[in-house]
């Protein structure tokens with residue numbers, strides 16, 4: 001029998017991990033859905049977010065609480081700029097070319113970003129202090145809840161709501177959905193599809209960077225963290241359905257909670273269990289829980 | 299200066315030359331028909347104007363301005379509305395949201411009133427998703443979507459093809475009304491001249507990527523050469 005304290009703690013941990021996974025996988029799935037680009041380097045943007053945060057918090061702010069606040073705004077913004085450069089400078093020239101080009105290119109970017117991070121910040125794991133120490137915890141019904149973790153969970157759900165609002169209530173979001181279905185006609189209706197693509201890619205990059213800032217203090221930063229998150233994000237969007245934001249949310253919750261519970265029950269099967277779920281979903285519903293059957297793209 | 303002018307436009311598709319020196323023009327306020335059987339190159343002509351297919355050679359101009367190599371969204375911004383033959387309604391968006399993406403924001407009430415005065419049928423389905431509209435409603439919405447930006451020129455690719463008689467009548471009536479408002483049109487038709495009568499006065503005949511007739515719409519039936527090329531009689 002698992003003690004209730006542990007169960008609650010792992011639920012919180014699972015939800016925190018789900019939040020971070022959602023920040024990364026929502027952008028990954030949105031970029032795929034709208035632009036038909038599978039950005040393998042999306043996890044590297046997450047890694048950059050964490051490392052930018054380290055520099056802002058430790059070097060520029062000397063570890064003060066304001067450093068964390070600044071990092072949550074500045075680091076994702078810097079990652080967004082990197083994303084803009086990638087889309088405009090590297091991806092635009094290969095749109096319309098066979099898919100292998102974008103896979104090779106974005107895979108190449110993973111290697112480049114890993115090396116760049118090693119050059120600037122060094123190859124070692126960097127532990128940076130958890131901002132939880134400034135925030136403490138609150139007590140509810142006799143149980144301790146760390147405030148920083150609760151805030152991260154709220155962040156994940158807030159971003160999910162904001163993305164839902166963007167895509168279903170704003171003209172910009174409707175243009176993005178329309179471009180996902182038929183970019184040619186959207187362009188013929190007067191919408192600058194190149195600009196729309198750059199915008200979508202920047203938004204996805206920002207969210208991935210935000211995930212990195214949130215995760216850095218929790219899980220330590222290392223040059224391999226981009227690969228780790230991208231592998232899990234792929235599991236998330238395959239389970240939830242490629243291109244679906246709601247799918248990314250549900251997939252993140254499934255993967256996040258599964259991993260958190262598996263770790264206390266039987267740690268060895270933690271990752272295997274995630275893949276098992278993925279395989280079962282693929283067998284029962286190949287397009288994922290909330291995916292749509294492949295339509296003709298133009 | 300004509301509103302729209304194509305000069306010696308050549309377009310290749312899939313390595314085959316499908317437009318071979320097409321020269322046509324549309325004056326301000328004029329509705330012009332483009333007549334030709336299936337595969338003649340009507341759709342390609344419209345796509346070339348829109349910037350969806352880049353010409354190999356030749357030039358396209360709008361009010362004297364060269365638009366030959368402009369991307370589609372810039373051509374649209376200059377006042378060209380495109381109604382593709384396959385309608386291309388966004389299935390996930392409602393009828394009004396389809397108008398919204400073309401307008402750039404939710405269309406104001408006076409614009410919606412104008413649209414629903416031309417297509418009363420659309421008012422009933424304004425909140426329905428594109429997926430659930432009938433073929434006729436989709437055609438009307440496709441025309442409405444091209445109208446919301448107050449275009450100078452409408453490109454209508456076989457707008458009366460494949461519609462139930464009642465819907466065809468509504469669309470035909472709407473097109474006459476739009477033409478009477480002074481919006482120029484290039485309207486293609488694959489065979490039944492009668493369908494564009496009362497909308498267009500002037501016509502071009504197109505066959506295998508070449509203009510084979512230029513004159514009045516009625517005249518095309520009396521032109522032996524054009525008749526042979528287009529209908530084989």
Ligand SMILES: Nc1ncnc2c1ncn2[C@@H]1O[C@H](COP(=O)(O)OP(=O)(O)O)[C@@H](O)[C@H]1O
Nearest residue numbers: 311312316334335336337338339340341342343
């Ligand atoms: N996507 C395409 N790829 C290659 N050839 C095409 C394509 N679309 C049309 N064609 C060819 O171009 C020619 C003109 O087609 P089109 O402009 O659609 O004619 P129309 O609209 O008058 O029926 C036809 O011979 C057709 O087979």
Ligand SMILES: [Mg+2]
Nearest residue numbers: 340341342383
């Ligand atoms: Mg055609």
